[in-house]
Ligand SMILES: Nc1ncnc2c1ncn2[C@@H]1O[C@H](COP(=O)(O)OP(=O)(O)O)[C@@H](O)[C@H]1O
């Protein structure tokens with residue numbers, strides 16, 4: 001088991017947001033998490049990535065056998081967890097490429113590997129740029145500064161490709177993307193999928209799941225997973241909306 | 255008035271022994287300067303220009319005005335700036351011992367240059383001695399330093415690297431003097447750095463005057479990273495003529511316990527352009543004070559000032575920037591910005607941008623900010639596997655980027671960027 005979340009509860013400023021999440025993800029799987037705005041999807045992603053303003057008030061998370069919640073955010077990343085941000089941060093003055101080199105080498109150092117040679121790094125950069133059709137000009141610019149919404153999201157997937165994590169959480173990577181950009185992002189993810197890694201795809205729309213076909217679909221509502229199923233569940237949600245899952249029918253969930 | 259008896263008495267006797275020599279105009283100037291200094295004394299915090307900068311402790315030492323011999327022992331190549339290809343001018347205790355041959359540029363020891371009456375029209379011509387005690391003291395006493403003059407229409411092939419070497423085996427108080435004359439249409443870059451041997455208190459009271467003639471360009475870089483025993487008072491008076499360009503880069507990094515930079519810029523012609531970039535990265539118990547004033551006297555001039563500060567440990571910094579737009583200076587563009595990052599709750603910044611406008615058709619802005627790390631940015635970097643220290647280094651370098659990326663000499667730029675990272679990792683307490 002790559003990720004095992006048991007009864008995870010978390011609060012922000014004394015407001016309970018995650019109210020007992022259970023989720024198991026195996027290597028090779030793609031899980032989709034859907035749900036109305038404000039149900040706690042980004043919060044779940046944030047808690048897993050280690051965002052400090054969330055206080056974990058209960059439950060446990062094992063990542064590749066390790067107690068994830070004990071690790072610092074940087075060590076979670078070094079262990080192979082990757083969060084593609086819903087709102088990537090702009091950092092003027094930090095070049096995209098310098099940032100990536102630093103990240104890659106810090107992760108390598110954690111695994112007692114020497115820094116990548118300049119040549120290898122360049123090669124890796126080129127390959128992955130192509131994979132996600134990321135404009136080479138953007139790699140030398142300041143991190144996300146002045147990028148369009150789509151460019152920012154594509155940069156997240158470019159970073160994902162560069163860092164090659166075990167578990168990737170994509171938080172609404174599809175929102176704000178036109179259909180071409182969406183296809184490019186989905187293609188990138190599909191090429192990166194393997195038996196050794198897994199993806200949690202948080203999305204609002206069924207649309208993305210036509211391109212990244214999930215093994216499981218979960219519905220998050222009011223801090224709990226209220227329904228789980230296969231990819232057909234996404235279609236049903238698209239048709240019926242979320243109202244029907246909002247009834248207190250938690251017993252129905254699988 | 256501070257009258258640290260031993261130092262003060264020494265200054266008087268030094269003055270009495272040296273001032274009479276040389277041309278009449280020079281003795282007159284020295285006498286006026288000494289008078290101005292004696293009337294003011296060393297500045298105290300009662301002086302508005304020194305309100306946050308108490309120098310009493312730095313003057314208490316048992317200074318001598320006669321430094322021991324300065325040697326280049328242990329000095330690194332290019333004073334530690336890797337691959338810096340420049341014309342090196344080494345001043346030992348302010349003295350130039352070797353001839354420097356640069357096409358179109360003369361570098362003359364001040365002592366020799368003083369024999370030339372032409373200097374009368376430059377020396378302390380624009381410095382208000384009555385308001386600047388340290389500059390007055392320097393004017394009264396200085397014996398050493400250099401005059402750098404770039405001939406008409408000469409474009410220097412390489413930057414000049416002025417390395418100030420001092421002997422601080424015993425406490426000393428020195429008054430070096432620099433005069434830069436950039437003649438019409440010339441272009442010169444001068445980088446100054448300091449090397450100090452010895453751990454005794456060293457008080458450097460430096461005065462630099464720069465005259466930039468029509469259509470000339472001068473870039474001055476002050477690289478101020480030295481040892482804790484150094485107290486540096488660095489006064490610069492710059493005068494620009496029409497259509498000239500002046501760039502000043504003042505970078506102060508951990509090292510000297512006390513640094514005070516005073517930079518006065520007189521825009522004495524139309525169509526001038528000036529950029530003042532400053533970075534102070536302060537650590538330990540440093541006190542770093544930057545005072546600048548820009549005088550727009552003629553129409554159609556542009557001045558742009560950006561000073562950025564990063565404060566760590568128990569350090570203190572002062573920024574005071576003044577822009578005066580005089581009545582005749584229509585169509586002035588004047589900008590000033592001071593941004594600070596406070597990385598320790600024990601560090602203190604006093605920032606005061608000031609703007610006084612007496613013309614009506616101008617574009618001016620000024621502002622000052624104090625902040626800390628952007629937590630969103632920190633988390634983003636950490637979420638990519640970058641550790642706390644590396645993440646902070648990246649963000650501080652990013653903050654400083656606006657001023658470091660203005661450095662036009664790649665070797666100097668790289669040196670400053672690396673130094674930022676190094677000095678940050680040496681800080682003992684920042685949060
Ligand atoms: N920093 C915060 N402070 C207070 N409330 C927050 C904060 N972050 C999120 N929330 C609240 O947590 C709930 C879940 O938000 P979020 O996880 O962003 O939902 P989703 O991603 O599903 O739209 C919302 O009610 C939101 O207002």
Ligand SMILES: [Mg+2]
Nearest residue numbers: 041042086172
């Ligand atoms: Mg969200």
